[in-house]
Amino acid sequence: MYTPNAEPSLSEVFSLAKYRVGGNGSRNIGVLKAALEQVDDHIESDIYGTGGVIEQFQEKIAKFLGKENAVFFPSGTMAQQIALRIWCDELGVNKVAYHPLCHLEIHEQDGLKRLHHIEPILLSDKDHLITLSDVQNLQENIACLLIELPQREIGGQLSEYSELVEISRYCRDKGIKLHLDGARLFEVLPYYQKTAAEICELFDSVYVSFYKGIGGIAGAMLVGNETFTAESKIWKRRYGGDLISLYPYIISSEYYFNLRVGRMEEYYKAAKRLAEKFNRSCNIETRPRVPVSNMFHVMFSAPKEKVEKALIQVYKENGIGITGNLREYTDTTCYCEISIGDQYGMIPDEVLDTAFTLLDGKMK
Amino acid sequence: MYTPNAEPSLSEVFSLAKYRVGGNGSRNIGVLKAALEQVDDHIESDIYGTGGVIEQFQEKIAKFLGKENAVFFPSGTMAQQIALRIWCDELGVNKVAYHPLCHLEIHEQDGLKRLHHIEPILLSDKDHLITLSDVQNLQENIACLLIELPQREIGGQLSEYSELVEISRYCRDKGIKLHLDGARLFEVLPYYQKTAAEICELFDSVYVSFYKGIGGIAGAMLVGNETFTAESKIWKRRYGGDLISLYPYIISSEYYFNLRVGRMEEYYKAAKRLAEKFNRSCNIETRPRVPVSNMFHVMFSAPKEKVEKALIQVYKENGIGITGNLREYTDTTCYCEISIGDQYGMIPDEVLDTAFTLLDGKMK
Numbered sequence: 001m002y003t004p005n006a007e008p009s010l011s012e013v014f015s016l017a018k019y020r021v022g023g024n025g026s027r028n029i030g031v032l033k034a035a036l037e038q039v040d041d042h043i044e045s046d047i048y049g050t051g052g053v054i055e056q057f058q059e060k061i062a063k064f065l066g067k068e069n070a071v072f073f074p075s076g077t078m079a080q081q082i083a084l085r086i087w088c089d090e091l092g093v094n095k096v097a098y099h100p101l102c103h104l105e106i107h108e109q110d111g112l113k114r115l116h117h118i119e120p121i122l123l124s125d126k127d128h129l130i131t132l133s134d135v136q137n138l139q140e141n142i143a144c145l146l147i148e149l150p151q152r153e154i155g156g157q158l159s160e161y162s163e164l165v166e167i168s169r170y171c172r173d174k175g176i177k178l179h180l181d182g183a184r185l186f187e188v189l190p191y192y193q194k195t196a197a198e199i200c201e202l203f204d205s206v207y208v209s210f211y212k213g214i215g216g217i218a219g220a221m222l223v224g225n226e227t228f229t230a231e232s233k234i235w236k237r238r239y240g241g242d243l244i245s246l247y248p249y250i251i252s253s254e255y256y257f258n259l260r261v262g263r264m265e266e267y268y269k270a271a272k273r274l275a276e277k278f279n280r281s282c283n284i285e286t287r288p289r290v291p292v293s294n295m296f297h298v299m300f301s302a303p304k305e306k307v308e309k310a311l312i313q314v315y316k317e318n319g320i321g322i323t324g325n326l327r328e329y330t331d332t333t334c335y336c337e338i339s340i341g342d343q344y345g346m347i348p349d350e351v352l353d354t355a356f357t358l359l360d361g362k363m364k
Numbered sequence: 365m366y367t368p369n370a371e372p373s374l375s376e377v378f379s380l381a382k383y384r385v386g387g388n389g390s391r392n393i394g395v396l397k398a399a400l401e402q403v404d405d406h407i408e409s410d411i412y413g414t415g416g417v418i419e420q421f422q423e424k425i426a427k428f429l430g431k432e433n434a435v436f437f438p439s440g441t442m443a444q445q446i447a448l449r450i451w452c453d454e455l456g457v458n459k460v461a462y463h464p465l466c467h468l469e470i471h472e473q474d475g476l477k478r479l480h481h482i483e484p485i486l487l488s489d490k491d492h493l494i495t496l497s498d499v500q501n502l503q504e505n506i507a508c509l510l511i512e513l514p515q516r517e518i519g520g521q522l523s524e525y526s527e528l529v530e531i532s533r534y535c536r537d538k539g540i541k542l543h544l545d546g547a548r549l550f551e552v553l554p555y556y557q558k559t560a561a562e563i564c565e566l567f568d569s570v571y572v573s574f575y576k577g578i579g580g581i582a583g584a585m586l587v588g589n590e591t592f593t594a595e596s597k598i599w600k601r602r603y604g605g606d607l608i609s610l611y612p613y614i615i616s617s618e619y620y621f622n623l624r625v626g627r628m629e630e631y632y633k634a635a636k637r638l639a640e641k642f643n644r645s646c647n648i649e650t651r652p653r654v655p656v657s658n659m660f661h662v663m664f665s666a667p668k669e670k671v672e673k674a675l676i677q678v679y680k681e682n683g684i685g686i687t688g689n690l691r692e693y694t695d696t697t698c699y700c701e702i703s704i705g706d707q708y709g710m711i712p713d714e715v716l717d718t719a720f721t722l723l724d725g726k727m728k
Contacts, residue, residue: 030405032612041394045581074438078604111602115479211608217409218607238475239603240442243582244575248396248612 017321024215024341035255045245061221066197069229076220082235083205087144087177095119098146100126101153132166148181155287155297168202183209187293190265210253219249267294267340281360294340304334310362320355381685388579388705399619409609425585430561433593440584446599447569451508451541459483462510464490465517496530512545519651519661532566547573551657554629574617583613631658631704645724658704668698674726684719
């Protein structure tokens with residue numbers, strides 16, 4: 001129904017905002033064009049997983065992550081299901097363990113179960129991180145444990161490095177393969193003060209994404225040893241992910257990787273500063289209270305409708321978009337996710353301060 | 365090992381050729397750039413299968429094929445496995461039937477079997493088309509019959525339209541779903557003198573490709589009724605094919621679809637003319653003898669090594685690339701595939717005639 005004088009929705013307002021606190025900007029077609037401008041027209045396409053365009057980038061990422069080999073995939077969904085399947089086949093066990101809010105459990109329409117008949121054991125409760133004792137107390141025999149760094153759905157929380165080391169040692173002792181969901185791996189390196197290779201060394205297989213903090217169009221990489229990656233290419237073909245040409249994703253992934261992988265410290269520091277501003281506001285708290293990456297959740301102690309109105313008014317009075325996607329948490333609380341990228345640095349300090357003064361007033 | 369004076373291989377020669385008899389030219393990055401140049405930078409990406417960019421193109425193709433709905437997929441491998449799985453689930457039968465040289469049987473690393481435990485019954489022998497009596501004589505209960513038009517691996521042969529009608533009627537009577545592998549559907553319309561919708565009307569589900577005759581980067585569409593396509597979207601998510609952004613493939617698919625779908629008659633006629641030239645040459649014959657689409661196979665009655673040398677010499681003396689990929693058929697015969705596209709029309713008549721005079725001499 002056409003309602004000419006309807007109030008714009010929060011997502012509409014967000015898409016129109018002059019300034020946005022999170023993200024790397026619009027996902028428009030200019031994002032791809034900018035990446036392609038750097039590349040000669042005559043460079044040949046990759047062909048079914050072979051050719052310079054794909055092989056050089058795979059080698060670069062394998063090296064960056066300190067692993068033998070890497071395979072470019074169109075998506076992390078495909079890459080991770082395949083990783084778990086390979087480990088299950090290798091160990092002859094059709095069980096894996098992961099967090100209750102793991103991407104495979106809540107965002108993939110049960111692909112792992114429906115395509116592979118792999119049974120996931122859910123470790124920890126959904127509000128906490130998986131701990132060493134969760135792993136030690138596992139009753140079932142599993143092929144693989146999947147750890148997500150940071151745990152996105154609870155605000156991007158992180159285990160301490162020392163605990164990861166202990167979990168890794170325990171899994172190696174028990175013959176359990178350890179897989180890293182590193183969709184946001186680059187984003188947590190400044191907190192750990194480790195190289196990507198130092199983190200990946202704890203894991204048998206690693207998936208990284210090129211469109212989260214990196215801000216590419218789409219695309220993922222799966223890394224591990226030669227046997228593992230060779231097997232993953234066969235499964236990529238089975239899935240229909242071994243496209244004749246993946247270069248639109250490869251070229252853009254590499255371009256934005258080069259552009260942003262060195263900016264993660266900057267995003268992380270900005271996230272901590274921004275979280276402080278939220279935490280000083282009335283009825284607002286971030287999760288985690290002090291971010292450990294470029295991301296965090298903002299928890300509002302007010303019903304979704306009220307907060308939505310407040311956020312739209314802040315935008316109208318000040319031109320700033322805080323989020324376009326507010327989610328109900330309970331009847332009387334709601335939350336949104338903030339991921340800091342290039343956009344944050346473009347907001348003048350006084351505009352940001354005014355926005356928080358406005359928000360604070362409206363949340364009282 | 366670096367061998368400075370090594371003879372260039374057939375595929376190297378082909379890639380350097382000034383003229384090529386088949387194809388739409390190089391698959392270089394300029395192909396994507398040309399498609400993107402037409403599009404405004406500020407157009408927003410599709411997001412997980414939604415948004416104007418994907419929805420408008422899906423509607424256009426659904427209409428062109430005369431079906432209720434269409435879903436864009438990154439690949440035909442993914443699209444077709446999903447189509448067969450949906451029909452198997454709907455009928456509660458885990459068997460399908462297709463040709464022994466079906467793409468699912470020979471190019472997908474057994475994805476259908478390994479991911480879905482669907483058992484294919486191979487109909488007809490590998491040198492012939494599936495006939496009505498092959499279908500009538502089926503002993504097993506199957507959920508779905510897959511027909512490929514044209515049958516690529518045997519030179520792009522085609523059943524007569526009247527036989528398709530009879531197969532379709534038989535399948536409907538028996539409650540067997542009929543799926544069309546229409547990777548090259550647009551290419552066969554001039555032979556049938558039918559619209560795409562008239563062909564698709566015989567089938568319950570149809571897959572078409574945008575990088576065969578159309579010459580896009582990659583991408584496919586699955587069409588059918590609303591229930592079928594809705595279910596296919598869920599499976600697309602399970603496969604990891606529901607990318608946050610598919611627009612690089614969508615925009616290029618639509619661009620090259622618009623450019624070339626109207627040229628199929630021209631390619632078909634050129635294929636017939638070119639096949640005549642091959643058939644007049646010594647020890648060369650095309651399959652089919654008279655092409656029924658833009659494609660055919662060239663069968664050489666000589667060992668692969670001899671023919672390879674002959675083709676390289678023709679290129680050296682005349683600058684023309686006939687094929688970059690010669691395949692052994694028996695110890696004393698070999699073959700290649702020719703698909704006519706935009707390149708054929710660029711060859712001056714006298715260059716082509718000289719090439720065939722040369723080839724004829726070398727094949728004696």
